[in-house]
Amino acid sequence: MKSAFRQTYRQVLRWGNPTVEASLNENTKKVIQDYTGIPALEVTLPTFLPGEKEVKVEKEINLLPSYVKTFTEIVGAENIGTSDFERAQHSAGKNYGELVSLRKGIVHYPPDIIVSPNDHQQLEKIIQKCQEWKLTVIPHGLRSSMSKNIGFNNGGIAIDINKHLNKVVSIDEESLTVTAQAGISGPELENYLNKRGYTCGHFPQSFEFSTLGGWVSSNGVGLGSTGYGTIKDIVLGLKVVTPTGTYSNEIYPKTSQGYDVMSLFIGAEGTLGVISEVTISIRKYEQKHSKSTSIIFKNFEDGCLAMRNCIQGGFGKPHFFRLSDSEETEIDFRINGYNGSFSDRAIKTLGYKTNERCIMHVSVDGDEDYTSFVINKIKSVSAQSGGRNLGNKFAKKWLETRFSSAYMRDPLMDLGLITDILETSVTWKDLGQLWKSVKTYIKAKPNTICMANISHVYENGVNLYFSVITPTDKVSPREDYEHFHKGFIGTILKNKGALSHHYGIGRALAPWLKNKIGDQSYHLMESIKKEIDPNNIMNPGSLFIQ
Structure with missing residues (x-):
């Protein structure tokens, strides 16, 4: 079936709604220009690797016709995908390296066909046949993974669970x-x-x-x-x-x-x-009872202390709890037009200085009495660390746009910028050193933005999330990224961070997994894999190095 949109590589790699072509507002353009040194950001500039060519998959379908016939009999012809566009769609997720390849018109690891079961029973029959024929199987949802969880080195079956198993x-x-x-x-x-x-x-x-x-x-x-x-x-x-x-x-x-x-x-x-x-x-859930606020601190350390005292205070937990470091705070303020405003000038006179201050966003859901109590306690505890309440304006803005920032990746890559994201779990004791060390590594690369935030908070520690924007080597963009990314991971591990808090391992982090968790744990994982999947047909290469 033909797509309603042009079947280009850009349609494969684009984030989110395929009808939305994201763009940067003027404030964002100015921030990018100031931090990365790009001399101009006019829309007339040529897009770097736009990916506008029509999709053409060079690797031919390598399944026996009898196999395709059997899968067709199980799910129906309308639920078998074989077009170049469909195969390209199911060849990659949203890892930066994958996106660079697609922008260059390269589909490295496509499936042979895409099969969309109508129900659980059909899914069982498909897996039984794949086991019998030793065919690679990779389940697919909406393919937003950042960890290279998709890839058919030798062909195989992509199972689309989103088309019908969605009720x-x-x-x-x-x-x-x-x-x-x-x-x-x-x-x-x-x-x-x-x-x-x-x-x-x-x-x-x-x-x-x-x-x-x-x-x-x-x-x-x-x-x-x-x-x-x-x-x-x-x-x-x-x-x-x-x-x-x-x-x-x-x-x-x-x-x-x-x-x-x-x-x-x-x-x-x-x-x-x-x-x-x-x-x-x-x-x-009743949204009318939710309470939110934002609190500004004079530095990241003060914000971390307040956050730790809140989560360990025993008075209840907020639901959304986020602390931006100084660089992320300033960029956020600039993009949203806060810098230079009357409120900004007033805050600065109180000692909350540019490039030092950090903002915390808080939102509490639940019973009205509970939300009021917890939000007020957080304000009180934060004040003890120098936090000043700014009201709910910034928090509401953040909540309204929390899913839309991912759309910025496409126009940033259009400018020839690496946009890398890594996150790690770390204890409170090791948080400060890890944050400083990773920032030092990243900022050593000239003209680089490194925004960091605490996005998930626990009594014992946090998830620390790094977003990087930096000019790429336009001659060898993927190699440039992979070299930088490797050092990024190494710095996290050297400073007692986890390989991942919530993105997972996939193929992107698999080379580090065994050393990180130890031989015994890794061997146990391999044994479980062999017991449940004796022919290694289930997503080979993810988690385990092939």
Whole structure:
């Protein structure tokens, strides 16, 4: 079937809504120009590697016609994708290196065909045949992964769970659970729940273009995790089709029944099976009771101390809790036109200086008495560390735009800029040193923006999130990125950070995994993989080096 849009590489690599061509506002252009040294940002400048050529996949379909015929009989001809555009779509996620290749018109690792099962039973038949024929299988949701979780080195089957397996199965309002098919998107699930007075509580930045199954497979964490928990905290049940059979479990709040087998599939990144159904806990939700505010601090250290005292204070947790470092704060202020305003000048006279001050955003959901109590306690505790309350203007703005910033990646890459993102889990004790060391490494690269923030907060530590924008070597952009990225990861690990807090490992971080978790743990993972997937057909190369 022909796409309604031009079938170009740009349509494959573009973030989000395919009808939206993102652009930079004038304030953002000025920030990029000042920080990166790009001499001019007029829209008339040629786009760097625009990716406007029509998609052409050089690797031919290498499946026996009898195999294609069998899959067609299982799902129907309308659910078999074989076009160059469809194969390119299912060849990559949203890792920077993958995007550079697509911009250059290169499709490295396409599937042979895309198969879209209509139901769980069809999915079982597909996996059985792939096991019998030893065909590579990679489950696909909306392909927003940043960790190179997709790639068919030798061809294989892409299983699209989003096309049909995208419905709510049931809701239990007495027990506060919902069961849905794994291909349902974030907005579809949340809209269903909101209409009934509930929320899923899971809001990754990819929320609009990711699926419930993808959240589980990557062991994802949403922006509201401080209050709602991670996906691992809210998953109660799974149904997973593997090469050796289907695994599922009964729903209980908690159990002690031997090994927690179902947890193996949370964070497995498609290497053990295909998730077809998920049951999660849900929360009651009335938006009118939510409270939010922003608090400014004189430096990052003061903000971190306030944040730690709040989360360890025992008085309740905010749901969205974020602290930007000074560079991110200043860029945010400049882009939103705050710098130079009357309020800005007033704040500066009180000692909150440019390039030192840091802003915290807070939002609390729940019962009206609870939200009022917690937000007021956070204001009070923050004041003890020099925090000054700015009201809810900035927090509301951030909440309104929390999913849209990802759209900026395309126009930034158009300018020949590397846009890299890494995140890491770190204890409070090691937070300061890790932040300073990573910033030092990144800023050593000339004309580089490095924005950092704490985006997920726990009693024992935080997730520290780094966003980098820096000019690329236009002759060898991918090689330039990979060299820089390698040093980025090495600096995080050297300073006691985790390989990942919520993006997962994929192929991007697989080379570091064994050394990070140790031989025994890695060998145990390999043994589990071999037991459940003896022919290594499930997403080979992700997590484990091939």
